[in-house]
Amino acid sequence: MPRTSRRREAPQYPDTADIDLLDVLHALSDPTRMTIVQTLSAEPERACGTFPVDVAPSTLSHHFKVLREAGLIRHREEANRRLTTLRAADLEERFPGLLTVVVAAYRGGGQEGSVG
Amino acid sequence: MPRTSRRREAPQYPDTADIDLLDVLHALSDPTRMTIVQTLSAEPERACGTFPVDVAPSTLSHHFKVLREAGLIRHREEANRRLTTLRAADLEERFPGLLTVVVAAYRGGGQEGSVG
DNA sequence: TGCGATGTTCGACAGATATCGAAGTTGCGT
DNA sequence: ACGCAACTTCGATATCTGTCGAACATCGCA
Numbered sequence: 001m002p003r004t005s006r007r008r009e010a011p012q013y014p015d016t017a018d019i020d021l022l023d024v025l026h027a028l029s030d031p032t033r034m035t036i037v038q039t040l041s042a043e044p045e046r047a048c049g050t051f052p053v054d055v056a057p058s059t060l061s062h063h064f065k066v067l068r069e070a071g072l073i074r075h076r077e078e079a080n081r082r083l084t085t086l087r088a089a090d091l092e093e094r095f096p097g098l099l100t101v102v103v104a105a106y107r108g109g110g111q112e113g114s115v116g
Numbered sequence: 117m118p119r120t121s122r123r124r125e126a127p128q129y130p131d132t133a134d135i136d137l138l139d140v141l142h143a144l145s146d147p148t149r150m151t152i153v154q155t156l157s158a159e160p161e162r163a164c165g166t167f168p169v170d171v172a173p174s175t176l177s178h179h180f181k182v183l184r185e186a187g188l189i190r191h192r193e194e195a196n197r198r199l200t201t202l203r204a205a206d207l208e209e210r211f212p213g214l215l216t217v218v219v220a221a222y223r224g225g226g227q228e229g230s231v232g
Numbered sequence: 233t234g235c236g237a238t239g240t241t242c243g244a245c246a247g248a249t250a251t252c253g254a255a256g257t258t259g260c261g262t
Numbered sequence: 263a264c265g266c267a268a269c270t271t272c273g274a275t276a277t278c279t280g281t282c283g284a285a286c287a288t289c290g291c292a
Contacts (some may be wrong), residue, residue: 021225025218026145029138030250049268059251061270066249080259080268095221097213102141105211109137146280164239175281177240182279196238196289234292241286249278256271262264 011068011075016090019071024095027070033063034106037072040086041103047081127184127191132206135187140211143186149179150222153188156202157219163197 014020027033032053039051048064049057064084067073071090076083091099130136143149148169155167164180165173180200183189187206192199207215 021218021221022145022147022150025141029142029145031138032250034138047268055250056252057269058253058271062250065270080257082269095217095225097217098221101211101213101217102137105137105214109211148280165237171280172282173239174241174283178280181240198239235290236292237290238288239286240288242284244283245281247279247281249276251275251277253274254272257269258267260265260267262266 011065013068013074013087014071016071016087016094019090019094021095021098023070024072024091024098027066027072028102030063030066032060033067036063036067036084037086037099038103038106040073040084041088041099045076045083045085047083049081127181129184129190129203130187132187132203132210135206135210137211137214139186140188140207140214143182143188144218146179146182148176149183152179152183152200153202153215154219154222156189156200157204157215161192161199161201163199165197 028037032055035053036051040046048060051060053060055063064073064075068075071087071094074085074087076085086099088099144153148171151169152167156162164176167176169176171179180189180191184191187210188203190201190203192201202215204215
């Protein structure tokens with residue numbers, strides 16, 4: 001059977017109601033992924049390759065997958081790029097205040113590299 | 117040289133200002149540790165062995181160490197027991213709103229076992 | 233002083249994870 | 263049509279992590 005019948009493997013996202021808190025916290029506990037989330041909280045949409053992180057493309061792809069499966073981000077196809085967005089509204093619905101507090105905590109916590 | 121010159125290895129806690137957000141999120145992303153934190157958020161103090169978790173004592177001790185080193189809990193010696201407390205005030209000072217939101221998210225998220 | 237209760241440390245181990253390079257897919261421009 | 267740009271998938275690897283049982287330390291009590 002063909003490996004890819006669609007453009008790429010259409011990524012699966014959890015429904016808002018199925019987003020798991022522990023998965024979210026775990027996803028956020030990695031510096032690379034936190035940087036991605038911080039960047040997206042300051043900018044609505046961004047291409048995968050343009051995040052201020054210093055890892056190989058394959059590694060970055062892995063982190064996107066973790067964030068996607070945790071329900072934190074969504075991807076939108078455009079040309080041969082993938083634009084990434086935060087599922088901020090979904091997260092606010094599922095865990096009110098969580099994303100806001102975490103983003104603020106990181107920014108205020110003095111461990112960020114002035115994201116945004 | 118003696119392995120223990122004090123009562124037990126006096127545990128080291130990070131200063132409030134040194135509490136790292138990613139360490140906190142990582143500590144909270146484990147179900148056993150989350151249960152401990154939830155329990156402590158409903159009850160001020162508790163002996164190590166009395167938490168509603170189902171792991172071996174040595175495993176529990178490991179989780180306490182992770183929580184301690186992340187800055188989430190403190191231990192107080194009493195007789196031959198160790199009483200555990202949440203560093204709620206310190207966390208509130210360092211990351212305002214974080215603990216409250218996370219505790220509420222877990223309780224409201226439908227993955228808890230009615231802690232407290 | 234010896235024992236039991238309460239925890240911690242150690243050593244082992246299986247499974248998860250962060251990382252990379254190589255190879256593959258898709259779409260745009262030339 | 264060819265190649266480049268942008269990502270993903272695969273395979274390998276080193277490290278981390280959650281788990282346990284065994285052994286040890288400390289305290290209170292008989």
